Structures are given as structure tokens and as C-alpha cells.
Amino acid sequence: MPKPRKEQVTEIIDGDTFLTSGRKHPIRLEGVDTPEKREPGYQQAKKKLEELIQDKKVMVDTVARDKFKRPVAKVKVGNRSVNKAMQKYRKK
Secondary structure, three states: OOOOEEEEEEEEEEOOEEEEOOOOOOEEEOOOOOOOOOOOOHHHHHHHHHHHHOOOEEEEEEEEEOOOOOEEEEEEEOOEEHHHHOHHHOOO
16 A cells, blocks of 8 residues: 555545545545435534544545545544544444
8 A cells, every 4th residue: 555645635525535636536534434415413424524624634544445446544634533533423
């Protein structure tokens, strides 16, 4: 896998997926599965991820690719783990 790199977040897709300026495929948070559109908790999860990383530079450490070929990554903003912060918004 590539080395971790700093990337600029440009769009939040949902509570566990976002886009950066340097990639054409969305990045998915490793170990986090938040509600999809129309599922309870979707808006809260998306809003929290927006608060954490929208328009910020994040460190992306790609660890795998999912079945849609999206990078699956550990993500940090400063020293804070975004993956850990989003755990409480996972699907029930």
C-alpha cells in the first residue's frame, strides 16, 4: 500500500466516505460502517464527519481497497483519529 499522505477533503458523501482533491475515487474509513441514506442515524453521522474534516487537510493511510475499488483508510486530522471518532455513529 502507498505511504500515508496529506490530502485536502473536498466533499463528505456520508458518515464513512469522503472525497479529496487528489483522488477520483472516494475514500472509506476503515472499520467504520455508518447508516446509509434513508437509514436512522445517517444525517447525524454525515454531519459529524463534516464537522471533523470538511475542507481540512487530513492524513490518509490506505490499508486496503473495498469491493468497489475505493481506498479503505485510517484517517487523522491533526493527531485525532477520525476512524475512532466515528465509531459511535456506526450502524446498530
